Amino acid sequence: MVKKLFVIIVLIGLAVFFYGMLSSFSGNETLNMSAAYYAENGAEEVGAANLVTAIVVTYRGLDTLGEVTILFLTAAIAAFFLKSKDNFSKRKVKESSELLKTASSMLVPLIFTLGIYVFVNGHLTPGGGFQGGAILASGLVLLLLSEPLQKVNSVLFAVVESISGLFYVGIGVAGIFLAGGFLDNSILPLGEFGTLLSAGALPVIYILVGLKVGSELSGLLTKFQETQEEN
Amino acid sequence: MIFEPIQIPWTILGLFIVFNVGLILTGTVRKIGARVGRRRGIRIYQPYIDLVKNYALRSNFTHGMMFYLAPVFRLSGGVGLIVFMPLIYDSVHFSNFSFAGDAILIMYFMFFGTLGMALGAGEGGVPFSAIGISRGLSQVTAAEIPLILAFLAVFIQTESFSITEIVAAQQGGFLNWTLFTNPLATATAMLAFLGSMMRSPFDIVLAPQEIPIGPPTEFHSSFLGVLSTNRAVFPMAKTILYVNLFFGGATSWPELILKSFLLYMWSVVVGTIYPRFRTEQSIRWFMKYPLILGVITILVLQFG
């Protein structure tokens, strides 16, 4: 109880601190220097309708490479210590309901399609590689929920992951030679603003990111599935 | 002063006188001791007889190297003391080899004999003699502690280590003696004196008659003879040193002998009155009254 009391005191301290921060935050009336720059020049320089995507993939492309790396790391780490159980597919589980099975077999293709759409159109509409990849993985979740014992081809995920990662880095490096620097999207023509084939290499990168995120998350999920001993 | 060969015979003569005086004094003192104890006591010349007897004994055995060296060390210590001291003030003939050193030399040379003695007794292999040495060294060093203070006081007072100069400073009437110019120092020294004379109450080291514990019991015949010779010389050397430092020195042989005798008697008187101390008791005793007295002496000199 003494400990709880301490925690409360400390939390009060933290709250006071946060209150200070909150009261120093007065909202924005206009965009600040960086944001204004992106708003003014984003469309022209990157050619992506979605400014967030422009920032994520191009202006701050290194961050994105980094976050992809983090997912890769997570998956890799989990993979090397979560040892798959050989008999995971023989354990006893309750049969999934018919409803779930049927719905999943209908929905999964749709979900996959949606995921692909989201990352392919990442530079035009809300969404992008991460979102798309996450949607792909959520399809897999549904699949696994309906068929918990199903064996998933994790080698496929690994290969997709590696290839997309390599290409991503490759495109980045190509930027050094063909354009202004690492991860410059103008190695490909910017195309017509607002169309699918615009914004140079940006959609390509986002597709790779989507594939990579999707396969990484899927890989992680299957790892968890394979480690399960009982229900 | 520098060395001239003619000094050698004079020094030997002085030594001879001191040796004889020492022997006679020993005899006298023992006689007095006996009379005080209501015994007849020995003949005054008994020490001569003892000495001759010892040298003449036929049965004679040794334990090894140190057994030889010990008496030699011992006697060299005693003789050396005499030799390094001026015996008679302002006498060309009896200043001995005092050009070689001063009172500091004498202070340290005293241990020369002690060391040899102790070593020789050690080689005897009797544990008791080692015990005796342990006690003896403890006691002698304890007695030295106030003595150093007294000596220091004299040095400070006269600003000299040279015995000749110290004596010179005491010339011109007995009131110039250290005894009167610095009674505290003299008192300290006289208390310390008791400790080095091997008499009661500080004679537990020797006690040869009662228990076989003292180093001299280890030696025999000629070895003991050498030691006995030293017993005549060494106390005399000490008394002469005291006479020089505290009692105005001596300008002639009779004065020296008289003063030595009186000084000698001091330890005898105390010895006949007081019973024997155990070693740690004597150490404590020396660490108490004489030491406090000595410290006061120096304090007076430093701040008085």
Added chain:
Amino acid sequence: MDFGQIAVSVGFLLILIGVWGILTQKNIIKIVIGFSVFDTGLHMIMVGIGYVKGGTAPILDGAIAPGTAPINIVAGIVDPVPQALVLTAIVIGLGVTALMLAYVVRLYEDRKSLDISSYEDLKW
């Protein structure tokens, strides 16, 4: 108070709740959930920070049609940068959560306990 400030306030509240969970819950899964709450609060703050009064989504279609003069774009949209950042932050949070859960799985496998005080082997 505009939307931004509300979002930020709620965000801070969520963070406090999350920290409370992390500091008081014994069950390690609940601690991980505490982190998720914390992260959510964080993300709300980030988005809230980027809010501009009266702004719309920073996508150049619909409300702000392609071809709009740059000056109008600037006046019409909310700050896209925090949105980009939050995207990254979410993914990172996801990664961390996933990894923590993986640790939990492994811990549980070994000791069959979800109590955090069961894992104090290393100390002092």
Added chain:
Amino acid sequence: MVNLILINPIYIIGIGLGTAFLLGFFKKGKSVAWALMLAALAVMTYISFTWLWSFIFNGQLPEQVYTAGFKPPFSINLLMGKSEAFFTFLISFVGFLGGIYLFDKLKEQGTHAISVYLILIMGLNGIVMTRDIFNLFVFLEIASIATAGLIVLTPDIKAFSAGFKYMIASGLISGFLLIGIIFAYYFGGTLNIDFLIQADLLAVKGGVFAVFLIIIALLLELKPFPANGWGIDAYEASPAGINAVISAASAGAVYYVLSKVLPIADAKWYTVTAVVGMITFLGSNLMGIKQADAKRMLGYSSVGQVGLLLVFLGLSKQLGINFEFIVFGIIISHYLAKAGLFWLAGIVKTGKLKEWGILRRKPVLVFFMGTFIFALLGLPPFPSFFAKWTLVMTLSAAGMNLWVGLILLGSLVEAIYLFRWLGYTVKLDDNKELSLSTPLYKTIPVWVFGLLTYYIGYLSSTMVPGGSSLSMFYIPLAFVGVLFIVDKFLPVLIKNTVSIAAMAYYGWYYMADLTEFRMLFAIIFIGGGIITLIAGYAKNGKRIGFYPFAMMMYAGLAGLLLSENILQFFISWELMTLGSYILILRGKKSMPHALSYMLFSLGGAFLILAGLGLAYASSGANSISLDILKNVNQYSGLIYAFLAVGFMTKTAAIGLHIWLPGAHAEAESDVSPMVSAILLKAGMFGLVVLMLSMGSQSLGGVSLPYLLGWLGAITAILGNIMAVFQEDAKRLLAYSSVGQLGYVVFAMAFMSHLGWLTALAFALNHFVFKALLFLAIGGVVMRTKTKTMYEMGGLIKRMPFSFISVLIGIIALSGLPPLTGFAGKWLSYNAVIEKGWYFQGFLVSIAGLVAFLYCFRIIHVIFLGQPKDKFKNIKEAPLPMLIAQYILIGAIMLFSIMPNMVLKPVGDFLIQYFPDGALQWQGGTAISRLGRWSGVAIMNITMGIFGIIFVWLLFISRKAVKVKPFNIFYSGEAPSRPELTHFGYNFFAPYKKAVGFLVQPLVTRFWYGLADILHSISDLVRRLYNGNGQTYAFYVIIFMVVFSFFTIGG
């Protein structure tokens, strides 16, 4: 210099990532994957190397790397400057070597682990290079997740719980960092660090929150005390190879980040950083004391070192132009040493410090271990030494003495556990059941870093101000180096001869021009060294590890005399300490004593360093010549006190003496004379330099020489009294050294002609007779295999030559005429009366009496009395030892007969320092104002009398029969208990009864009490780390809240 083709630094990241992704194809071919990783790391290292090279040699300018083809602040940019090149090089290089080292672990865990490892290195590189604060956050996350993953490379439950705790804490920290970043963006309108600095966040209302969160989060990433339990646990749990990388690379990277970001804040935050660093440095090291596990202990040490770096960072403004050099020295030492030590920890495998004895199977590795520990603690010739030196000088010049004090204090605490560990390794049992894992891939990195430590040390030495003067050490140290190399192959005979020749040559060639004091000490150091080495011929076999360190010690001693500036002087001092530490450590039971020796020496050295620093500052901070001691303007009392106490740790003044008896007594038979007779004089030489330069100073109204005088006198008497009651012969001699050096200090404190003459006479005598006694007793101990005196007895029959040595030695020691010891006594009386220090003089005189007691005891109990049965057939000491002894006896005799030979020239040069009260010489007779002393006359007369009486006695006892002592007393029956036949135990029992209270080990109790308190505090504080991840998280939050309270004001 050669132009290297510069490669775009973005490739460091590109190659790292690309290879990591590529590894996905090599699920089966683990070795291929490992090789690919190494290749990638090699390329990354090379890229950084090209930049580093160009920056250093070709004047390359820093280069911005833009991404996405846009300029900052709108896109992320990287910077490659000198610092970045340096840090990225360090990271990739240790990554490369660490990758080699981790061969088995990585292969075992497969391709995934390999890519995680690679990404960690890549992430750390990114952290260093990026100039965008959010990008920084991403890289930090990459690094911390990768770290969390690698912690569990050895997948056991401990690792997982540590990893989980790590993730909780770092998750919280990164959360707060992110809040800070987003608010920084809000207030500053940009994410670029350079632009944020320009934006001056603190000027904006509320900006302080952003600054606070960012900085506090980065500080927390550096694991400040006490919010660092998660980091420590991770160190303990993760494999050693990973620790090496985390400690060497991560700490450096995050540290660099903080230094990159700190400019967004103002001066106050620098102070905060420094304070946090200092608390961490002290706290971590304090807790290190109580650790029993190698990796955990190293973890504490790592955290402490990072704390130290934070201090520097916080004080960077005050350090000014020296900042870079200091940080470089500390970082590089930490980097090399910590990685090396962790790698060794992986080789030894066992965590328990007390089982490290097994490392001795590979002596080279022990050598490197010592190297790393010395480097970590800032001992010469390693880079951190030069950094610490510069640091102390700079801070002192800036008047920041408290910081100097705390830094040195923390280093001392660190030394406690590191040296204890080294002691365990060198001395404790080699447990045969444990195995050592020394495949080539594990030892090569250790070798590389070990050798680099020396090379970088050399480089640093050339960079430090006054570094060019250090070339004086090249020849001796090169010789030491050669000895190290051939140590394993050559027998004692050759090494000993070579060493003697080298010392003679060096002395002849370099030191013949020395004058005055320096010449005198040169005779003691070099001459004494050669004589004691002669005794070394008695040893058989190879004696591995002896000669290099002995020569190092002598190199230090010689250096002291040759040094002209304080840097040379201090390096010599440290070299000597180091060499002698190892020499002492070689003794059979010397482990604890060597430790306390080292700690006292190091403490003393730090005091000296602080004193020199103050002197440097006080004399105007523009010269490092030794003469600055003459020109101090302020703090003179303090400088004097520091230096004097520092030097007196070596002369073992009472209060600082407790290391000495054990260290000297437990050392080998020919090391004891080296350390006791020779080494102690180094402290005296220090005092000579100090007192001649600074004269008398007072502190708080008390004259310091006056205090020294009392201290010396009390040391003399107590040291001697303690010697009397020892049962162990060598301990007795050791305590006697304490007392003798007390005389020396006492006499020097007079600051008069006679006083100094006394001191030098004492010193010279002590050197001769203590060397003689230790050699003689050493020979006896060698034969009897015991040091306890009462177990011996009667050895005179079997070892007559040793007996004579001891006899001469003790006569000289106790100052009996006619031997040389008397010179000192006579002079000291003169000086005492002249100066009027009667009571001090009295104490010293008593000390002389007491010396007589123990002198007698040592000769009696060992050589006289009843011989013991078991030593009946014992042999005389080995010839080389006897030869050395008789050379010394010759010296004693010569000096006794002709004291003027030495004292006159000494007096002559003393006149220029102390013109008053010089002795007059008439031939061989010294005449002072008070008395006279003719060594030659005393000798001749005494010998004459002695000879006559001896011959006479021989004559009259010519018929004496030789009997065995046993027969006469016990009639040939042997009493069963030897105590009965030989009175030796508790020899001066009456004294003990009477004055035993004087030798109550109060001082020892004081120091042990202090040590106990230190350990108790350490034990108490480390309970903070209760192992619960939640508690750790709690500390993180508390740390934040508390600091927000202090810095923002709630």
